[in-house]
Amino acid sequence: MDFHQLCxxxxxxxxxxxxxxxxxxxxxxxxxxxxxxxTTYLDHAAATLYPESLVRDYxxxxxGNVYGNPHSHSPSSSLTHDTMERVRYRVLQHFNTTPExxxxxxxxGSTAALKLVAESFPWRRRAEGGAASLFCYLTDSHxxxxxxxxxxxxxxxxxxxxxxQELRCGxxxxxxxxxxxxxxTPHLFCYPAQSNxxxxxxxxxxxxxxxxxxxxxxxxxxxxxxVLLDAASYVSCSPLNLRDCPADFIPISFYKMFGxxxxxxxxxxxxxxxxxxxxxxxxxxxxxxxxxxEDYYVPAANVADRFEDGTVSFLxxxxxxxxxxxxxxxxxxxxxxxxxxxGLARYxxxxxxxxxxxxxKPVARVYTEGQFESSVTQGAILNFNLxxxxxxxxxxxxxxxxxxxxxxxxxxxxxxxxxxxxxFLGISGQQMRKNLQAGHVCGDSMDLVDGQPTGxxxxxxxxxxxxxxxxxxxxxxxxxxxxxxxxxDHARLxxxxxxxxxxEDSGEYPSIKxxxxxxxxxxxxxxxxxxxxxxxxxxxxxxxxxxxxxSSALSMQVHDWPLGPQGLLYDRGWMVVNGNxxxxxxxxxxxxCLVRPQVRLSSNRLLLQASGMNxxxxxxxxxxxxxxxxxxxxxxxxxxRVETVDCGDEAAxxxxxxxxxxxxxxxxxxxxxxxxxxxxxxxxxxxxxxLLRGAILGFLWFPYCNRYTSxxxxxxDTQSVISRFRANLVIAGEEPFEEDNWSHLIIGSTRFVxxxxxxxxxxxxxxxxxxxxxxxxxxxxxxxxxxxxxxxVYLTHExxxxxxxxxxxxxxxxxxxxxxxxx
Numbered sequence: 001m002d003f004h005q006l007c008x009x010x011x012x013x014x015x016x017x018x019x020x021x022x023x024x025x026x027x028x029x030x031x032x033x034x035x036x037x038x039t040t041y042l043d044h045a046a047a048t049l050y051p052e053s054l055v056r057d058y059x060x061x062x063x064g065n066v067y068g069n070p071h072s073h074s075p076s077s078s079l080t081h082d083t084m085e086r087v088r089y090r091v092l093q094h095f096n097t098t099p100e101x102x103x104x105x106x107x108x109g110s111t112a113a114l115k116l117v118a119e120s121f122p123w124r125r126r127a128e129g130g131a132a133s134l135f136c137y138l139t140d141s142h143x144x145x146x147x148x149x150x151x152x153x154x155x156x157x158x159x160x161x162x163x164x165q166e167l168r169c170g171x172x173x174x175x176x177x178x179x180x181x182x183x184x185t186p187h188l189f190c191y192p193a194q195s196n197x198x199x200x201x202x203x204x205x206x207x208x209x210x211x212x213x214x215x216x217x218x219x220x221x222x223x224x225x226x227v228l229l230d231a232a233s234y235v236s237c238s239p240l241n242l243r244d245c246p247a248d249f250i251p252i253s254f255y256k257m258f259g260x261x262x263x264x265x266x267x268x269x270x271x272x273x274x275x276x277x278x279x280x281x282x283x284x285x286x287x288x289x290x291x292x293x294e295d296y297y298v299p300a301a302n303v304a305d306r307f308e309d310g311t312v313s314f315l316x317x318x319x320x321x322x323x324x325x326x327x328x329x330x331x332x333x334x335x336x337x338x339x340x341x342x343g344l345a346r347y348x349x350x351x352x353x354x355x356x357x358x359x360x361k362p363v364a365r366v367y368t369e370g371q372f373e374s375s376v377t378q379g380a381i382l383n384f385n386l387x388x389x390x391x392x393x394x395x396x397x398x399x400x401x402x403x404x405x406x407x408x409x410x411x412x413x414x415x416x417x418x419x420x421x422x423x424f425l426g427i428s429g430q431q432m433r434k435n436l437q438a439g440h441v442c443g444d445s446m447d448l449v450d451g452q453p454t455g456x457x458x459x460x461x462x463x464x465x466x467x468x469x470x471x472x473x474x475x476x477x478x479x480x481x482x483x484x485x486x487x488x489d490h491a492r493l494x495x496x497x498x499x500x501x502x503x504e505d506s507g508e509y510p511s512i513k514x515x516x517x518x519x520x521x522x523x524x525x526x527x528x529x530x531x532x533x534x535x536x537x538x539x540x541x542x543x544x545x546x547x548x549x550x551s552s553a554l555s556m557q558v559h560d561w562p563l564g565p566q567g568l569l570y571d572r573g574w575m576v577v578n579g580n581x582x583x584x585x586x587x588x589x590x591x592x593c594l595v596r597p598q599v600r601l602s603s604n605r606l607l608l609q610a611s612g613m614n615x616x617x618x619x620x621x622x623x624x625x626x627x628x629x630x631x632x633x634x635x636x637x638x639x640x641r642v643e644t645v646d647c648g649d650e651a652a653x654x655x656x657x658x659x660x661x662x663x664x665x666x667x668x669x670x671x672x673x674x675x676x677x678x679x680x681x682x683x684x685x686x687x688x689x690x691l692l693r694g695a696i697l698g699f700l701w702f703p704y705c706n707r708y709t710s711x712x713x714x715x716x717d718t719q720s721v722i723s724r725f726r727a728n729l730v731i732a733g734e735e736p737f738e739e740d741n742w743s744h745l746i747i748g749s750t751r752f753v754x755x756x757x758x759x760x761x762x763x764x765x766x767x768x769x770x771x772x773x774x775x776x777x778x779x780x781x782x783x784x785x786x787x788x789x790x791x792x793v794y795l796t797h798e799x800x801x802x803x804x805x806x807x808x809x810x811x812x813x814x815x816x817x818x819x820x821x822x823x
Contacts, residue, residue, distance in 0.1 A: 016343035044462030050259030103303035113251035113267035120277035125156025139419035185223035193234035197420035199381025204245035239334035248273035258323030283309025341380035367424035395447030579662035
């Protein structure tokens with residue numbers, strides 16, 4: 001088989017089966033990347049390409065919403081804050097971790113994240129009886145990592161470069177005992193998850209090895225060891241699971257993942273390590289308190305708030321959400337991207353390294369540690385220099401110029417990685433200095449000095465790269481740089497074919513928890529949720545008592561309702577989120593009140609109804625057969641993290657059509673318990689209910705009727721107030737606001753603890769029949785409460801910790817007895 005026969009898609013498929021992402025991959029490329037038709041872009045390690053849908057959806061987002069400065073508290077600012085928080089959650093979920101374990105600090109890029117660590121790390125000088133901090137870094141590191149020594153060394157740290165083989169050789173060592181355990185000198189070790197020069201992937205298990213002082217140099221130096229994992233190159237095409245490699249600091253750049261936005265990155269900080277970082281400069285938004293006239297400053301408690309100086313690039317941050325959504329929609333998962341891109345890189349490596357001149361001499365000198373056997377050890381990067389038929393290096397500038405004529409985009413030079421460049425090209429430190437004296441500087445086109453290369457050529461692949469990209473590049477090399485006739489080293493090619501990658505089941509592939517894409521987070525505000533209302537109203541204010549299943553929509557009337565393990569069954573279990581995954585409350589979308597949900601226990605369905613819309617239903621309980629594609633999400637409710645699942649495309653389409661904007665319905669996973677609900681307080685297990693009192697309704701609503709109308713219907717107005725406040729329990733009482741002094745409430749035989757007063761927001765001003773916004777009853781409430789906007793209280797079900805949850809029915813007509821505070 002000659003070279004041209006090897007450059008066919010059929011041959012590629014014989015060598016690698018994981019190509020594309022299902023469906024017609026060619027159509028996706030034509031739709032999303034039409035602008036690169038005819039262009040062979042092979043510089044994804046520098047910056048990948050963005051799909052057109054990402055920019056289109058982003059533009060639709062920022063032109064359809066008003067995003068204000070997140071440091072303000074206006075509705076537009078709250079929307080920005082909530083959207084940014086949702087993006088933070090999505091970043092963490094992408095790396096299989098949670099806000100309890102890591103914090104996301106947005107920066108201008110990976111380099112800024114590295115600089116932040118170098119400036120804030122508590123470097124310790126050598127003192128009498130104590131050693132100085134060590135700043136250790138793998139020599140195969142980016143310039144921005146090595147540059148950290150410019151800040152560490154003046155602060156007293158000792159810089160120690162470590163060769164990759166030295167790290168490996170120390171694997172059999174162990175931490176010393178005795179006084180070593182008492183030493184708390186902080187040390188920092190930095191290494192790349194993937195070399196940006198050669199694409200070599202370093203074992204992620206070395207994170208724990210350094211932290212536990214089992215590897216060199218940690219095994220030889222007592223102290224507390226922290227690990228910075230440079231993941232900027234790695235995460236562009238590979239899944240990173242921080243549960244398996246809990247590095248203390250992880251810098252990333254989003255343009256390497258999505259192509260857009262540029263100039264935005266993040267530092268992922270392990271919360272257990274965040275306390276050691278100490279900032280000197282403090283900008284806007286980073287202080288809990290400070291004095292301008294005195295040297296007094298208290299940093300913000302939140303890690304992100306503490307390190308994000310000034311107003312972050314919030315519009316760019318919003319674009320990240322669309323980047324994640326594009327990746328999910330086009331590729332399905334990072335594992336799919338890894339398999340696709342590695343296959344292209346492996347095929348290109350096999351043919352390029354087997355390609356020969358007519359005299360049998362190899363055409364390329366490839367710089368790699370292995371033979372592209374596995375996506376576990378090798379990324380989608382191929383680094384090489386071309387050589388002529390006499391074995392002489394062809395300068396990378398010549399290759400670059402010729403490639404440009406063919407509209408092939410590659411990267412040349414040392415790629416901001418002098419250590420790897422020296423290692424693979426065999427350039428000594430002395431020779432590097434001589435090259436500088438000869439006029440060669442980083443980034444120039446002086447590719448040869450005394451016949452020796454000063455750099456190389458790098459091609460790299462992205463998730464939208466195609467077989468045609470490989471084919472065009474290989475034919476370009478054969479046409480421009482191979483002395484004819486073109487030949488192939490078939491013996492070598494056969495050896496490379498048999499060097500199969502280890503399977504994922506072999507145990508050599510790192511365990512990655514896969515998610516099916518979207519993550520939905522929302523603000524700690526009330527949401528589209530179901531709640532139960534028991535009405536115990538005086539006869540002059542209400543008809544016969546009712547039980548109401550209530551939501552952000554109108555209510556459905558029932559006479560009793562079962563209790564579940566977390567309180568009222570299906571209480572506040574669903575929410576609607578917008579296209580960015582941010583909660584849509586009635587404050588943001590008043591038309592939510594026009595959606596009429598109904599729970600049908602007999603058929604295990606939640607019905608969604610609205611005027612002019614067909615009724616649809618979603619299951620009340622999870623059914624693996626019905627929800628094989630449901631997407632697991634992380635959300636936030638009243639400050640608590642919750643795990644949720646997506647309710648499917650049918651509900652999303654229905655709500656989007658009715659509300660006139662992209663949105664989805666999600667629900668809390670039934671096996672997940674919110675921290676507030678499961679937190680024991682004084683031996684009491686908490687299940688939260690909201691209480692509203694009939695006496696308050698009459699006191700509040702009658703002044704409103706007298707103030708704004710000549711007459712009013714007390715029955716109608718009272719029902720309107722009840723529907724706006726959406727309480728779980730409504731009871732009758734004598735004096736307005738007397739619940740402020742309650743400590744407990746007994747309903748029938750069930751005892752509740754008063755957990756606190758309920759603050760009220762603008763949602764109570766939405767007319768539940770029409771969706772119109774009004775200022776009442778918030779104005780009347782504020783006037784009568786003298787600016788104190790609270791109305792009703794929160795109750796928690798009191799039961800001994802560890803006892804089984806309540807069961808049975810909660811029914812109307814039960815006796816209610818409050819207990820005041822002992823004071």
